[in-house]
Amino acid sequence: MASSTTIRELQRDLENKANDLSKLQKDIAKNHQVRKKYTIQLGENELVLKELDLLSEGANVYKLIGPVLVKQDLAEANANVRKRIDYISAELKRLDATVRDLEEKQNSKRDAVLKLQQRIQSLQAGKAKA
Amino acid sequence: MDETLKKGSVTPLSCMFPVDEAQKAAKRVEDSITEKQKELGSLKDFISDNTSLINLVTELPDELHHDIMVPFGKAAFFPGRLIHTNEFMVLLGEGYYAERTCKQTIEILKRRGKALDSQVESLQANLKDLRAEALFFNATASESAEGLVEIREDYVDENGGQTGQKSGTEDEQVTVEDDEYARIMSRLDELEKEELAAEDESQSDEDEHANTVDSHDASEKEKQSGAGDSNSNIQTSSEMWELEHQLKQGYPTTRVLSNKDSNKPNLTEQLSSSGLEVGPIPKDENYATQNVVSLPHQKDLLLPKVGEEVKEVSLSRKEAFTGSILERSDEMPSNAQMQKQTLQTPLEASKPRFDSSKAFTGSIVERTTNVQTDPIAGSSKLSTAQPSRPVSRFKQQRR
Numbered sequence: 001m002a003s004s005t006t007i008r009e010l011q012r013d014l015e016n017k018a019n020d021l022s023k024l025q026k027d028i029a030k031n032h033q034v035r036k037k038y039t040i041q042l043g044e045n046e047l048v049l050k051e052l053d054l055l056s057e058g059a060n061v062y063k064l065i066g067p068v069l070v071k072q073d074l075a076e077a078n079a080n081v082r083k084r085i086d087y088i089s090a091e092l093k094r095l096d097a098t099v100r101d102l103e104e105k106q107n108s109k110r111d112a113v114l115k116l117q118q119r120i121q122s123l124q125a126g127k128a129k130a
Numbered sequence: 131m132d133e134t135l136k137k138g139s140v141t142p143l144s145c146m147f148p149v150d151e152a153q154k155a156a157k158r159v160e161d162s163i164t165e166k167q168k169e170l171g172s173l174k175d176f177i178s179d180n181t182s183l184i185n186l187v188t189e190l191p192d193e194l195h196h197d198i199m200v201p202f203g204k205a206a207f208f209p210g211r212l213i214h215t216n217e218f219m220v221l222l223g224e225g226y227y228a229e230r231t232c233k234q235t236i237e238i239l240k241r242r243g244k245a246l247d248s249q250v251e252s253l254q255a256n257l258k259d260l261r262a263e264a265l266f267f268n269a270t271a272s273e274s275a276e277g278l279v280e281i282r283e284d285y286v287d288e289n290g291g292q293t294g295q296k297s298g299t300e301d302e303q304v305t306v307e308d309d310e311y312a313r314i315m316s317r318l319d320e321l322e323k324e325e326l327a328a329e330d331e332s333q334s335d336e337d338e339h340a341n342t343v344d345s346h347d348a349s350e351k352e353k354q355s356g357a358g359d360s361n362s363n364i365q366t367s368s369e370m371w372e373l374e375h376q377l378k379q380g381y382p383t384t385r386v387l388s389n390k391d392s393n394k395p396n397l398t399e400q401l402s403s404s405g406l407e408v409g410p411i412p413k414d415e416n417y418a419t420q421n422v423v424s425l426p427h428q429k430d431l432l433l434p435k436v437g438e439e440v441k442e443v444s445l446s447r448k449e450a451f452t453g454s455i456l457e458r459s460d461e462m463p464s465n466a467q468m469q470k471q472t473l474q475t476p477l478e479a480s481k482p483r484f485d486s487s488k489a490f491t492g493s494i495v496e497r498t499t500n501v502q503t504d505p506i507a508g509s510s511k512l513s514t515a516q517p518s519r520p521v522s523r524f525k526q527q528r529r
Contacts, residue, residue, distance in 0.1 A: 044223045051228070055228055084224070
């Protein structure tokens with residue numbers, strides 16, 4: 001009877017681990033989505049920077065803030081866009097790191113789950129034989 | 131059939147790639163394809179929007195002012211007039227606007243169009259890859275559903291192991307290489323005649339014929355149980371040396387030992403089987419190619435492939451054939467040995483390696499010397515039921 005209780009415990013453990021694993025997977029998916037968003041923004045900003053670089057010195061540049069267009073200096077706008085690009089790249093790097101971390105965790109969790117499954121199977125097989 | 135099991139493994143493709151798994155993978159790829167196609171569609175929309183916008187912008191400064199309906203809220207319009215037709219406020223992205231003239235605007239729009247084009251290109255390349263992947267997955271799924279099997283076989287440097295094999299495509303193969311078959315047969319007939327003549331000279335040949343019916347499995351066992359009584363030490367040590375040398379050229383040392391002790395019955399087996407049933411030879415070729423050959427249920431699917439293989443092998447065989455005869459005719463002391471030699475060669479030649487046949491000459495030499503001294507050899511062969519003895523038999527012989 002002792003074996004049956006251990007099996008039950010193992011199964012509970014397995015369930016917990018599986019839940020953790022699915023949570024991790026969800027996190028990873030979310031991370032990927034955020035990452036996608038940032039990449040799109042990065043592309044857009046680079047486009048803006050290119051256009052701003054092409055503008056001549058005296059051109060009027062406005063920034064849409066809420067409902068109003070605010071006139072901005074070209075150099076200022078340029079600097080702002082550059083800053084924004086830097087920020088987004090940093091963010092992307094951070095996201096990459098977290099994704100890697102999460103994936104590592106996921107792999108280890110998966111291994112643990114597999115091991116648990118094997119143990120349960122072997123236990124059950126032993127029980128069936130006995 | 132158990133020979134085949136020994137030599138290689140037959141795995142159903144559905145074992146490695148379960149049907150539903152392959153289908154799942156195929157479905158996932160299909161999904162991503164449709165996603166990408168949607169993306170591609172939206173990009174194309176952007177491009178057409180962009181071109182129409184360019185057209186509009188080029189036309190606007192043609193007039194000093196345009197009468198238009200100005201949208202007011204969601205549902206209402208009121209009549210208005212568009213003035214300053216050469217001044218545009220262009221959204222650069224991220225909330226930045228720039229005041230531009232018509233020409234400058236068009237330039238910006240054209241640059242944007244180029245960016246879109248490059249995006250479309252990369253997306254199309256991506257789609258192409260995905261399509262290839264989907265094709266592969268679908269093929270795998272259907273193949274494993276059909277019950278394709280993968281046949282994997284190790285290259286075994288031994289004649290005897292091959293003769294017993296049967297393959298499902300035997301009939302077709304034989305017809306395919308009819309010419310080859312006839313050629314081999316005539317050659318074998320010749321050799322058989324020679325053998326019959328040689329039979330009078332040496333008793334040893336009787337043994338050969340007595341054994342022709344034995345299954346190959348028996349010969350495998352005999353390798354170990356061997357010609358137990360036949361090792362009277364007639365051989366001079368120099369002979370032994372020579373043998374050992376030759377054998378080592380082609381065989382791993384363990385093989386050498388077992389061959390030396392027992393090759394007599396073993397060889398007779400092989401010889402008889404090669405001489406009397408030529409059928410196996412084409413089969414051998416199929417196996418000797420060693421590639422992973424998948425046998426579908428419909429044998430004819432395999433046929434063209436087999437034909438090619440046969441051609442290849444027959445080429446190499448011819449070379450090996452002549453080569454081995456020339457090489458060995460002077461080495462062989464007796465006529466009977468000669469035939470055995472040549473009988474061996476077709477089988478041997480079906481494998482690309484040369485030194486293996488060389489190794490056989492060695493064993494053959496020894497065999498005759500053994501046999502002549504020992505008439506009981508036949509009986510020893512029949513006692514194949516003995517469990518396999520350790521290889522150290524060779525040492526016993528030396529004592």
